[in-house]
Amino acid sequence: MNTPAPKFGYELKATEGKARRGEVTTAHGTFQTPAFMTVGTAGTVKGLTPDQLRLTGAEVVLGNTYHLMLRPTAELVARHGGLHKFMNWPHPILTDSGGYQVMSLSGLRKITEEGVKFQSHIDGSKHNLTPERSMEIQDLLDSNITMVLDECTPYPATHKEAADSMRRSMRWAERCRKAFRNRDGYGLFGIVQGSTYEDLRKESAEALIDIGFEGYAVGGLAVGEGQEVMFEVLDHTVPHLPEDKPRYLMGVGKPADLVGAVARGIDMFDCVLPTRSGRNAQGFTRRGAINMRNKRHQDDHRPIDDQCSCMACTQFSRAYLRHLFIAKEMLGPVLLTIHNLAYYQELMAGMREAIAAGTFAAFQEEFYRLQAGGDI
Numbered sequence: 001m002n003t004p005a006p007k008f009g010y011e012l013k014a015t016e017g018k019a020r021r022g023e024v025t026t027a028h029g030t031f032q033t034p035a036f037m038t039v040g041t042a043g044t045v046k047g048l049t050p051d052q053l054r055l056t057g058a059e060v061v062l063g064n065t066y067h068l069m070l071r072p073t074a075e076l077v078a079r080h081g082g083l084h085k086f087m088n089w090p091h092p093i094l095t096d097s098g099g100y101q102v103m104s105l106s107g108l109r110k111i112t113e114e115g116v117k118f119q120s121h122i123d124g125s126k127h128n129l130t131p132e133r134s135m136e137i138q139d140l141l142d143s144n145i146t147m148v149l150d151e152c153t154p155y156p157a158t159h160k161e162a163a164d165s166m167r168r169s170m171r172w173a174e175r176c177r178k179a180f181r182n183r184d185g186y187g188l189f190g191i192v193q194g195s196t197y198e199d200l201r202k203e204s205a206e207a208l209i210d211i212g213f214e215g216y217a218v219g220g221l222a223v224g225e226g227q228e229v230m231f232e233v234l235d236h237t238v239p240h241l242p243e244d245k246p247r248y249l250m251g252v253g254k255p256a257d258l259v260g261a262v263a264r265g266i267d268m269f270d271c272v273l274p275t276r277s278g279r280n281a282q283g284f285t286r287r288g289a290i291n292m293r294n295k296r297h298q299d300d301h302r303p304i305d306d307q308c309s310c311m312a313c314t315q316f317s318r319a320y321l322r323h324l325f326i327a328k329e330m331l332g333p334v335l336l337t338i339h340n341l342a343y344y345q346e347l348m349a350g351m352r353e354a355i356a357a358g359t360f361a362a363f364q365e366e367f368y369r370l371q372a373g374g375d376i
């Protein structure tokens with residue numbers, strides 16, 4: 001007899017200024033915030049087994065409606081028990097709703113009031129993704145956190161373009177709320193749009209709160225606006241979001257983006273940067289970025305980061321990592337992905353600890369001092 005799932009929930013445990021330390025409860029376990037969620041687009045975090053991923057400190061994995069509806073289809077995943085069972089990740093899963101990926105990946109796409117019509121980038125087949133269909137797909141995937149179908153307003157946008165795009169996303173959010181199958185341990189998150197316009201971001205946040213969601217994402221950022229503009233948008237958007245619900249900044253970001261956004265009240269993040277960079281020999285460390293193809297590592301016995309406890313840093317040298325990348329060996333991308341994810345999780349754990357201890361301001365200073373330190 002399965003024990004009944006706990007209710008989906010967020011508990012705020014500590015704050016320092018706008019920074020928050022909390023915990024989210026889902027049917028597949030809890031996760032600590034601020035959280036970095038590892039991107040596992042097509043049901044896999046590229047190159048890593050679930051055990052290796054867990055060892056990096058990951059608690060939440062992201063899947064994508066767009067990719068999984070095309071291949072292997074949500075219906076097949078459902079026949080295999082949902083995404084947790086299919087990919088053997090028995091911990092929280094969040095899925096994005098598909099609209100964002102359609103706009104960045106598919107051919108021949110058309111946005112109408114009904115939804116998004118597009119051609120698959122895999123085989124050219126035609127699809128019609130509506131708010132209702134996106135909810136059905138994420139339900140079939142058994143996603144713990146479902147994202148509403150939205151349009152990520154292209155950047156830059158005029159005020160009118162941003163207003164029209166945001167208001168359609170709000171109408172879609174309403175349809176998603178109605179179509180979402182409410183059940184304990186599962187949540188539906190709204191996504192705030194409005195580009196860089198303070199009045200539109202306020203209107204969007206208030207519209208979503210009127211509908212009511214289990215969490216609120218800030219969308220429409222990480223679209224080329226730059227860190228300064230992104231932080232400005234957060235400064236005038238986050239204050240409109242409920243204190244008792246998680247806030248999720250979509251698609252962000254570099255380590256310094258995470259620290260600055262946590263300082264502005266964000267709880268959850270996702271970004272392909274650590275995994276995509278890891279596959280391309282770009283490492284992240286507390287002292288800044290490192291290019292493992294660089295000749296200076298050719299005969300270097302040291303690990304990537306002697307303070308890191310990940311498998312790459314405890315078992316291998318920089319010389320070996322460089323060799324793997326130069327020789328185009330599969331193990332190179334695997335090891336550097338593991339290291340980058342472990343570094344991101346270490347950064348999040350450090351922020352969680354600092355907020356709980358009331359030392360987040362000092363943490364931020366030390367973070368920026370080391371990043372500027374150079375000589376990694």
Ligand SMILES: Cc1cccc2c(=O)nc(N)[nH]c12
Pocket residue numbers: 096097098099100147150151152153191218219220221222250251252
């Ligand atoms: C993944 C991602 C990054 C950046 C922005 C967005 C967005 O606005 N909406 C969705 N659904 N996803 C996003």
Ligand SMILES: [Zn+2]
Pocket residue numbers: 304305308309310311312313314338339340342343
């Ligand atoms: Zn490491």
